Amino acid sequence: MQEHILVVDDDNDVLELLEYTLRSAGYDVLGFLNTKHVREVLAQERIDLILMDRSLPDIEGSLYVEMLRSKNINIPVIFLSGKDSQEEIKSAFLKGADDYMTKPFDVEELLLRVKAVLRRSNSQTKEVVQNLEYKDIALDLNLQKVRIQDQDVSLTKLEAALLKLLIQNRGRVLDREYLLKKVWKNSQNIHQKTVNVAIKRLKEKIDPSNNKEYIKTIRGVGYMMA
Amino acid sequence: MQEHILVVDDDNDVLELLEYTLRSAGYDVLGFLNTKHVREVLAQERIDLILMDRSLPDIEGSLYVEMLRSKNINIPVIFLSGKDSQEEIKSAFLKGADDYMTKPFDVEELLLRVKAVLRRSNSQTKEVVQNLEYKDIALDLNLQKVRIQDQDVSLTKLEAALLKLLIQNRGRVLDREYLLKKVWKNSQNIHQKTVNVAIKRLKEKIDPSNNKEYIKTIRGVGYMMA
DNA sequence: ATTTTATGTCACCTGATTGTAATATTTCTG
DNA sequence: CAGAAATATTACAATCAGGTGACATAAAAT
Structure with missing residues (x-):
């Protein structure tokens, strides 16, 4: 850099x-x-x-x-x-x-x-990446994986960035526009629908049986973690 | 001290x-x-x-x-x-x-x-030019050699520097940018892909049969040991 | 000076990831 | 309940990241 x-x-x-x-x-x-x-x-x-x-x-x-x-x-x-x-x-x-x-x-x-x-x-600046937690989810940003009830699940770069943002903003609804800006950064011409799919894929990873409701959909706005 | x-x-x-x-x-x-x-x-x-x-x-x-x-x-x-x-x-x-x-x-x-x-x-150069160990790997930095299960393998300068860094940071993922800075130092215009090749060559040296998984690839991030 | 070795770059291959579009389902409104 | 809008789901193609072998140049050894 x-x-x-x-x-x-x-x-x-x-x-x-x-x-x-x-x-x-x-x-x-x-x-x-x-x-x-x-x-x-x-x-x-x-x-x-x-x-x-x-x-x-x-x-x-x-x-x-x-x-x-x-x-x-x-x-x-x-x-x-x-x-x-x-x-x-x-x-x-x-x-x-x-x-x-x-x-x-x-x-x-x-x-x-x-x-x-x-x-x-410079070499002194060993950035220590802090890990985030939410309920029984522990996000390891270093290894890009989550530990959920003693289960290790590896995430992709995109999934990790999404989950990080959601946890950091727990309790707040993040609309698609904001997510596109923060997670997809400079990428041009990304459809808002893309967010839906990415969220769906993340949900599947962290909650395969789909009974935990970690990520809530706020109809007409976006997504949030309770 | x-x-x-x-x-x-x-x-x-x-x-x-x-x-x-x-x-x-x-x-x-x-x-x-x-x-x-x-x-x-x-x-x-x-x-x-x-x-x-x-x-x-x-x-x-x-x-x-x-x-x-x-x-x-x-x-x-x-x-x-x-x-x-x-x-x-x-x-x-x-x-x-x-x-x-x-x-x-x-x-x-x-x-x-x-x-x-x-x-x-200070924080950087605290260690003696010492020898490092990881699992059944013993790295001799003076002679630029590793001993793996009683097999002596000689390393190149680059390989030794890479392995040293990986062992010193065991358990932590080192991204390509960090590796370029620490191992390739001042050299300018080195592609990040170069790291892939260097890691591949190191893997080949320390684990020719490729069944030990000393060095793990964290997709989208970098490499780590353990 | 010559030979050998080390290393950066490239092209190609593979499999993983991700955007999109098509379709299904849910939710909301009246 | 019907219809519309929003979201979920699925399939698929495009892209991307990383591995691999080949090659050219740089560095080291002789």
Whole structure:
């Protein structure tokens, strides 16, 4: 999957250079001239690395990173700075930097350092898939199977995605349009009837004798799990 | 737990300075004047970080690291070097460096960079280059061999890396994206289908008669052991 | 430099999955 | 209860995911 890099630099020329360079190297780049909206973005997007100028209009970059670290946001940070004194560099590391480059920097070296930092930090992100439960159904999203009353049933990708959504939204009716958007994602021109069939197939898997009523049909609307 | 740092520098004065500095900072330090016994040490001890001079008597430091990386030894490395040209620095990163400091260096900055690298890599490289077992498979990572029911089978680099990852994550499904990142590392533009072929070849090696089911395919997701 | 080995890619095959359309059944309304 | 609308069921074709063997290139060994 593409890696996402957030860049903050108040010099528009430098920012554009960084954006261009990183995009050319295949990264997804979000560039900002100040830190105003950075918190929101971090809350909403998956960011793998932050490149940050130190001298920003609103706040000193390393102070901002120190604040992030204090909020337990441990995304790797590489500082870019015109200041190259030992003291400046050391204080940046103390505030949570992963690397520090002084301007003017060689873009190739920057790319290599970016890569090096990502290599170390990424593998740390072993996503732990949480499993969901509903009544006597235990959905294992890792193995894509359900355990129902000590019976293991394996699901297909589609079935697993459907069941996950239903369990996550238990008590809420999910209409076909919503299901198509969430489960079938970008696929174009999928008929709403397709949902009916998919639900039917899922029902058959998790309740072959058809006496459990895990999934309820809400006529005229969609489906739900009680 | 105390962290173990291996230092290689052919200048005895520098080596002693590094040993003293790092020990004072609470690390366990193993110092060497050349790379002769490094491989053995790596095989026996848990090493968390390597500090390496580039100009060594027996081999250029970055070439040595490149060799280690090619053997799937991914312990973080910080280079120390008198050479400060862009080309030198870039080539070091290309060969697998995590950071690069030019001599003469500020010891405090060195300590901070050491700390930064260790912070990122810690959870990852906790294990010694150890041998792993799974059922009746014993994987020897140093010799790149498996012993299966008293049969020695030699593996390729790729096969060993794959099998290592699978065994380490037994019970967990590893998807193709994850495998590409961990096993194929930085290589760009590798097709996900390539994983299928690699797994197939590994299966063939460790289970020629194809009746053991060591590696299970989870359709739509990836592969797992157990 | 030559030979061998390792590895990525491709084409093809198989079986599983899934969308669709045709048909049956249920549910709702009057 | 009849008729219409919604949903369930079934069958079938298209697609897809993964396995397999062949081949070309890259890497390693000699």
